[in-house]
Amino acid sequence: MNRVWSLAGTGPSGTITTAYYRGPWPVPVCDIPDRSHSMLFRTTSFQFFEASAKDNINVKQTSAGRQTSVQYSVKKEKKKKAKMCCSGFLKMMMFVFNGGIFLAGAAILGVGVWVKVDSGSLLGILENVDGTPSGISQLVNVSYLLMAVGGVLLVIGFLGCCGAIKESRCMLLTFFSIVLIIFIIEVAGAVVLFVFQGLAEQLLAGLETEVRESIRKNYGKSESLTSLWNATMEEFKCCGYLNYTDFDNSPFQGGKDVYPQTCCNATTTTGTCNRNAAHLSMVDGCFDMLLQLIEDNAVIVAAVALGIAALEIAAMVVSMSLYKNIGNKA
Known part of the structure; x- marks a missing residue:
């Protein structure tokens, strides 16, 4: 297949020299230039141009009685530059994304x-504040969860950043593997929730007898349980597990006609919350409020989960693209 090739270069005299060749490539070199079949292009520097070059340009240049083979590919050079730009963009994205993860983890x-370290003085102050739930001491256990989550995020961010900057295939592969494992766990959890979407309601309903019995025996007697229920009812504006009758004959009543203040609607009754006021208020139980909370936030949880999954997929794609580019360079 014949093509028109344009070769331009700076000649020995410093002038710009342009020559054309029409025919198949490579050009057969001879001592007499021929614009239709063969040519001799004597320059100290040269460039080659072709609109749709797909083949390597193989040029034999005669210089000082010696032949030198020079290869140049327009398409390959353009492709190489595009790959370099793409690789730089991927590195930047990996660094920014994983830099954020690293800082969040830290x-x-x-x-x-x-x-964990300052828990003694911190909890001592909180426990001396009036109205603070006695279960605040459980805050120490939360520190272990925070440290575990922070440590995992720290490792992921470090591997992603260093793998991109140092072009370490080992780090990128490790980063990909960790994110893939997390992604698989999340997908498995989503499938379980989808298949057993009524599991939460069944679980909470199955605990009805035990929870109501616990209220009757321990509310007003156990300080930790009483504080927990008070905080829950205050937060969700609910009363008991099902309704105000859960507190009948509990230590809290002590033989009196009295119920937690959250079981009475402030706009309906004033003063002490008794049985009649609680009945008129008809405040919903915490079981119904908890189910409503789950249903109301299901869409938000799903959207957040999808967003996280999309970021994880993007991170895996970018890491594997860099992994492949680094392998091609080697």
């Missing part, structure tokens, strides 16, 4: 360590 880890 912050979470720092909070966890602070809660």
